[in-house]
Amino acid sequence: MVSFPKACPRELRNNAVAVAPARQSEAPISRIAKDSSVFKSCLQRWLKIADVEDDVKPGVMQAVAAKLREARKRIRMIEQENEIIRRAAASLS
Structure with missing residues (x-):
């Protein structure tokens, strides 16, 4: 039986995205992901979505x-x- 990971709470996503740009110069995304207990790829995806939602990037x-x-x-x-x-x-x- 395959077990899929549960979706992260919206609050965790918002906190990780809020911290990432502020700390990007100090710490790499991989470290922020590790501190937030999420995969690096998840955090990168959340950041891309946040950029589109905030009209920073087109999409x-x-x-x-x-x-x-x-x-x-x-x-x-x-x-x-x-x-x-x-x-x-x-x-x-």
């Missing part, structure tokens, strides 16, 4: 990305429904 914010995923999912469902209706109308003709 799509998480809230917008979630809405876009939901819209695409709804569009696929509507297209499938339309295809079913087209086939039913063709078979009745």
